[in-house]
Amino acid sequence: MLARTPRLPPHSKTVAPAKGAEAVDVAAGLHLARAKDRPLVRALGTASEIGSWKSLLALSAGTYALGLLARDRRLAGAGRHMLEAGILAGVVKTSLKRTVHRTRPNVLMDEGFYARGWSGTSVGPWQSFPSGHSALSAAVACAAARAYPEIQAPAYAVATGVITAQVLRGAHFPADVLAGAAIGIAAEFAVDRLREGHRRPER
Incomplete structure (x- = not known):
C-alpha cells in the first residue's frame, strides 16, 4: 500500500479535470495505469529507475571521465554532451x-482526488508535470545517439521504455511524459547548437 499523500499545499485545491484535452489526458492516464499494481508493471517501474536523474548523470559523468582517462576524444565528447544536455533538461523540468x-495518476486512483494549478510544490505526489525521467532520458539518449x-x-x-513505464506505473499522465520528452530533445538540441557555435571558426 502506498503511503497517504500529504495534505494539499495552502495554495492548492482539489479540482475536476477540465473538459477537452485535459480530461482526455487524465482518462488516458488512468486507463493505461490500470495494471500499475501488478508484479510485472512494478518490476518495469523499478527497471525504469535507470532513467532517474542520479542514474543518468552518473552514467554521463562516468562516460566523460572514462573518455578522458582513455584519451578517447569521441567518448569524452559524448559523455560531456550527455552531461550538459541532462543538466539543462533537469534545470528546465x-x-x-x-x-x-x-x-x-496514482494519487487519483488510490486516494480519489486530483489537483492542479499554480504554483509548484516540493511535495512529490504533486509533481506530475513534467516527467523528469522522460526529460533526462530523452536528453541523454539523443546526445549518445548524436555521438554514436x-x-x-x-x-x-x-x-x-523508461518514458512508457512512467505512464504504466501511474507516476505520470501522458501529457507529462510528452512534455518531458520534448524538454529533453530541445535541451540536447540547444546544447549541440551551442557547442557547434563554439567549434565554428571565426570569419
Whole structure:
C-alpha cells in the first residue's frame, strides 16, 4: 500500500479535470495505469529507475571521465554532451515543477482526488508535470545517439521504455511524459547548437 499523500499545499485545491484535452489526458492516464499494481508493471517501474536523474548523470559523468582517462576524444565528447544536455533538461523540468503543481495518476486512483494549478510544490505526489525521467532520458539518449549513430536504435528504445513505464506505473499522465520528452530533445538540441557555435571558426 502506498503511503497517504500529504495534505494539499495552502495554495492548492482539489479540482475536476477540465473538459477537452485535459480530461482526455487524465482518462488516458488512468486507463493505461490500470495494471500499475501488478508484479510485472512494478518490476518495469523499478527497471525504469535507470532513467532517474542520479542514474543518468552518473552514467554521463562516468562516460566523460572514462573518455578522458582513455584519451578517447569521441567518448569524452559524448559523455560531456550527455552531461550538459541532462543538466539543462533537469534545470528546465525542475523550474516547471516549481511553477505548477499537478497530482500524479496514482494519487487519483488510490486516494480519489486530483489537483492542479499554480504554483509548484516540493511535495512529490504533486509533481506530475513534467516527467523528469522522460526529460533526462530523452536528453541523454539523443546526445549518445548524436555521438554514436550506430547505437541510435538501442538508445532510443531504452529511453522510450523508461518514458512508457512512467505512464504504466501511474507516476505520470501522458501529457507529462510528452512534455518531458520534448524538454529533453530541445535541451540536447540547444546544447549541440551551442557547442557547434563554439567549434565554428571565426570569419
